[in-house]
Amino acid sequence: MRVLFLFFFVFLFLGNAFAFERIISLSPALTEMVVYAGAESKLVGVTDFCTLNIKAEKVGGIVNPNVEKIISLKPDLILTTNMTPLRIRKILSKVAKVVVFHLVNLKEVEDAVEYVGDLVGSDGKTLRKRFERELESSLKSVSCLKGKKVLVLVSCSPIYVAGERSYIGEALSLGGLKVVPESLSFGAVSAEFIVQNGEVAVLSCHSGEKSLELLLKKFGLKVYKVPGDFLLHPSPKFLEGIRYLGEKVCGLK
Amino acid sequence: MRFKIVLVFLLLLTAAVFYLFLCWKLSDGKILVWLRLPEALVAFSFGGILGVTGVVYQGVLKNPLASPYILGVSAGAAFGATVAAFFSFPVVFGSVLGSLASVFLLVLFSAVYRTSTEILLFGVGMNAFLSSLILFLYAVMPSSTVQDALFFTLGFISPQPLKFSALLFLLSLLALFILFPFGKWVDALSLGELGLLSGVRFEREGIILLVLSALFVSLFVGVVGIVGFVGIVVPHIGRLLGFRVSNYLMPVSFLIGGVLLLFSQFLARTLVYPTVLPVGAVTAIVGVPLFLYVLWREGRA
Numbered sequence: 001m002r003v004l005f006l007f008f009f010v011f012l013f014l015g016n017a018f019a020f021e022r023i024i025s026l027s028p029a030l031t032e033m034v035v036y037a038g039a040e041s042k043l044v045g046v047t048d049f050c051t052l053n054i055k056a057e058k059v060g061g062i063v064n065p066n067v068e069k070i071i072s073l074k075p076d077l078i079l080t081t082n083m084t085p086l087r088i089r090k091i092l093s094k095v096a097k098v099v100v101f102h103l104v105n106l107k108e109v110e111d112a113v114e115y116v117g118d119l120v121g122s123d124g125k126t127l128r129k130r131f132e133r134e135l136e137s138s139l140k141s142v143s144c145l146k147g148k149k150v151l152v153l154v155s156c157s158p159i160y161v162a163g164e165r166s167y168i169g170e171a172l173s174l175g176g177l178k179v180v181p182e183s184l185s186f187g188a189v190s191a192e193f194i195v196q197n198g199e200v201a202v203l204s205c206h207s208g209e210k211s212l213e214l215l216l217k218k219f220g221l222k223v224y225k226v227p228g229d230f231l232l233h234p235s236p237k238f239l240e241g242i243r244y245l246g247e248k249v250c251g252l253k
Numbered sequence: 254m255r256f257k258i259v260l261v262f263l264l265l266l267t268a269a270v271f272y273l274f275l276c277w278k279l280s281d282g283k284i285l286v287w288l289r290l291p292e293a294l295v296a297f298s299f300g301g302i303l304g305v306t307g308v309v310y311q312g313v314l315k316n317p318l319a320s321p322y323i324l325g326v327s328a329g330a331a332f333g334a335t336v337a338a339f340f341s342f343p344v345v346f347g348s349v350l351g352s353l354a355s356v357f358l359l360v361l362f363s364a365v366y367r368t369s370t371e372i373l374l375f376g377v378g379m380n381a382f383l384s385s386l387i388l389f390l391y392a393v394m395p396s397s398t399v400q401d402a403l404f405f406t407l408g409f410i411s412p413q414p415l416k417f418s419a420l421l422f423l424l425s426l427l428a429l430f431i432l433f434p435f436g437k438w439v440d441a442l443s444l445g446e447l448g449l450l451s452g453v454r455f456e457r458e459g460i461i462l463l464v465l466s467a468l469f470v471s472l473f474v475g476v477v478g479i480v481g482f483v484g485i486v487v488p489h490i491g492r493l494l495g496f497r498v499s500n501y502l503m504p505v506s507f508l509i510g511g512v513l514l515l516f517s518q519f520l521a522r523t524l525v526y527p528t529v530l531p532v533g534a535v536t537a538i539v540g541v542p543l544f545l546y547v548l549w550r551e552g553r554a
Contacts, residue, residue: 049395064392155400157344158409158529181527188404188529190522191412192288196280197527206401207343208411215412218287 019121020077020097025050026065029103030079032235033113037127039120044073051229071095077119103234104185106170113236131236138239139175141246146176151198154232157208160188167234171242195219202245204231224248256501259494263508270512271297274519291418296410296518296532297511298425299473300483304510305429306466307484308491308502312439313459314369320484321470324372324463325379327481329355330474332383335390335402344401349475355379356467363464367456369442372463408480408533410518421473428469429507435462436499443499480533483510486544493547513540 024045025031031050034043040052045059057073060066062083070078075096080089082102092098099119101112113131117124150172152162162168163184172179180197181189191212194201200222203209213223226248230241274293279285303321310319322328333351334344358379359372366375387406391399413421438458441448453459470484487510488502496502517535524530 048393061392155404157401157411158404158407158531159411160400160404184528187527188409188531189527190288190529192284192522193527193529195284195288206338206341206398208345208401211414212412215287215414219283 020119022073022075023077023079023120024059024070024073024075024096026059026078026080026084027062027101027103028052029109029233029235029237030081030101030112030116032233032237033116034079034120036113036131036236037117037120037122039122042120044075045070067091079116079119104167105165106167106174109167109234112234131239134236134239135171135174135242138242138246139171141243142172142175142177142250143246144250145200147178149178149180149197149199150202151180151194151200152202152204152231153194153212154186154204154228155208156203156205156212158188159191159194159212160186161194162186162231168231168238168241171238175242191215195221200224200249202226202231204228204241222249255495259496259505260508263505263512267297267508267512267515270515270519274515277519277523287415288412291413291415292410292518293515294418294422295413295477296515298422299410299477299480300487300514300517301507301511302425302428302469302473303480303483303514304487304491304506304508305432305503306470307488307510308499308506309432309435309439309462309466310484311488312443312499313455313462314373315443315445316369316373317489318485319373320482321466322479322481322484323380324359324376324467325355325383326352326467326471327474327479328380328383328387329353329358330471331402331406331479332387333475334405335387335394338398338402339390339394341398344405345476348405348478349472352471352475353468355383356464356471359467360460360464363456363460369455369459372460405478407531408478408536409529409531410477410480410521413476421476424469424472425507428466429503432462432466433500433503436503438462439499478533480514480536482533482537482540482544483514486540486547487513489544489547489551493550 021042022044023042025034025043026047028050031046031052034040035052040054043054043056045057046054047062048058048060059069067088078092078096078098080098080100082100089098102108103112110128114124114128117127152168154160154162164173164179164182165185169179198221201216202224204226206228216223226241226245230244231238271293275285275289306321310321311317330348330352333347337344337347362375366372438453441451441453442455442459487506490509491502491505496505517539518532521530521532521535
C-alpha cells in the first residue's frame with residue numbers, strides 16, 4: 001500500500017513538474033497568454049501577426065501557417081485556436097502536442113489563461129486568480145458607466161458589434177455595464193438598433209469611425225474610441241483596453 | 254398603353270416598398286430623416302442603376318448573363334478596398350479608386366480587344382486576376398484588417414449622410430437620363446450582324462456604352478459595396494413583363510432594380526433582428542428563385 005501511495009505521489013509530482021520547453025503559438029492572443037505566464041523564453045515560433053517584441057521565429061499566419069517551418073523548429077507544444085484549419089492541426093499533432101482553444105466568451109479566455117499557465121510550467125490557478133483580480137480592478141476604472149447601455153463596435157462600416165455574450169461583453173457586464181445586444185457574441189447590427197438601444201458607444205474600428213461618430217452624436221450617444229489592438233485580443237491584453245476606456249471616460253486608471 | 258399600365262403599377266409598388274421601409278416600427282422622426290431615408294435612397298438608387306446598366310451590358314455584349322460586374326468593376330473595387338485596408342487607408346477611398354482603375358483598364362484594352370466576345374473574356378480574365386490578388390492579400394494581412402475588406406465584399410449598405418445619399422440618388426437619375434437616349438444603340442448591338450445595318454458598331458458605340466455604364470456603377474460600388482445578382486436578374490424580369498425594346502426596358506429596370514434592392518435591404522434589417530444580413534446575400538436569395546422562374550417562362554415562350 002505504501003509503495004502504491006509513493007508511486008501515486010511521484011506520478012503526481014512529475015505530472016505537475018513537466019512543462020513544455022519549445023512552444024509555438026498560432027494566435028496572437030495565445031502568445032500574449034504565454035507572455036502573461038512569464039514563459040516567453042520558451043516561445044520558439046509565433047505568427048506574423050503577433051505584435052509583442054519576442055525573440056521567436058515567425059511561422060506564418062493564423063489560418064495559413066508554414067507547416068514545414070513549424071516542424072523544423074522541433075516544437076514540443078503547439079498552441080492554436082479553432083481558426084487554424086483542422087487538416088493543419090492534424091498534421092502538426094504528429095510532431096508535437098497540439099492544444100486547440102476556442103476564445104469567444106470570458107470563461108473560455110479565463111480557462112485558456114489557466115491551461116496555458118499549466119502547460120508552460122506556471123501555476124495555472126494562480127495565474128487565473130491574478131487575471132480575475134486584474135479584471136476586477138480594471139472594471140473599477142469604468143465604474144462611472146455602471147448601469148449605462150453600452151455598445152462595443154469592432155467595425156464601423158458595416159457596423160459590427162461585440163455583444164454581451166462575447167468576452168468583452170461579459171467582462172463589462174461584470175462591472176455593472178449593460179452591454180447590448182444581449183443575444184449576440186459578435187454580429188452585424190444596424191445604426192438604427194444602436195441609436196434605439198444604446199447610451200454609450202465604444203468605437204474600436206480600423207476605418208469609418210469619423211462619420212459614424214458624427215451620426216451617433218446627433219442622436220445624443222456618448223462616443224469613445226479605443227484602439228482595436230487593445231479590445232480585440234481575447235487575452236489579458238483586453239484588460240488594457242478596459243483601463244484605456246476607463247481613463248478616457250471616467251478619468252480613472 | 255401596356256407600358257403605361259405597368260409603369261403605374263411599378264410606381265405604386267415603389268411607393269409601397271418605400272413606405273414599408275420608412276415607416277415600419279418607426280419610433281423617432283430623427284431615425285426617419287438621418288437613418289432610414291438615406292438608406293432607402295442609397296438602396297433604391299444603387300438597385301436602379303444596376304438594373305439600367307444590366308440592360309446595357311446584356312444588350313451590348315449579346316449575353317443574357319452579362320451584368321455590370323462582368324468587366325471587373327466589382328473585383329477592382331474589392332481589390333482597392335483590400336489594398337486600402339492593408340495600408341490602413343479608408344476602405345471607401347480605395348474601393349472608389351479600384352473600381353475607377355478597372356474602368357480605365359477597360360478603356361485602355363478596348364483599343365486591343367475589339368469584339369464583344371474579346372471584351373467579355375477580358376472581363377473574365379480581369380475578374381480572375383484581381384480575385385487572385387485579393388486572396389494573396391488576405392493571406393498576408395493581419396486578421397483585424399482583413400475584416401474591413403471582407404465586410405466590403407459581403408455587400409452591406411452602411412449608413413451615409415442624407416445629403417450624400419440624395420446626391421447618389423440624383424446621380425442614379427442622371428445615369429438613367431444619360432443612358433436612356435442610347436437605347437437604340439443597345440438594341441442595334443444586341444441584334445449582332447443584323448444591327449450593323451444601322452451603322453452602330455461595337456468597337457465605337459458599344460465600348461462607349463460599356464465604359465459609361467461601368468463609370469456610374471463603379472462610383473456606387475466604391476461607396477456602397479458589392480451587391481450581386483441585381484444587374485443580371487432585373488432586365489430579365491423586365492423582359493418577362495413584355496418590355497424588349499431598351500427605351501422601355503431601361504426605366505422599367507430602374508424601378509424594378511430599385512424596388513428589389515430596397516425590399517432586400519428591408520429584409521436584411523428585419524429577418525434576424527437585431528443582426529443585419531449582407532444585402533448582397535438577400536438579393537441572391539430573393540433573386541435566384543425569381544430568376545429561375547423567369548428563365549422557365551422565357552424558355553416556354
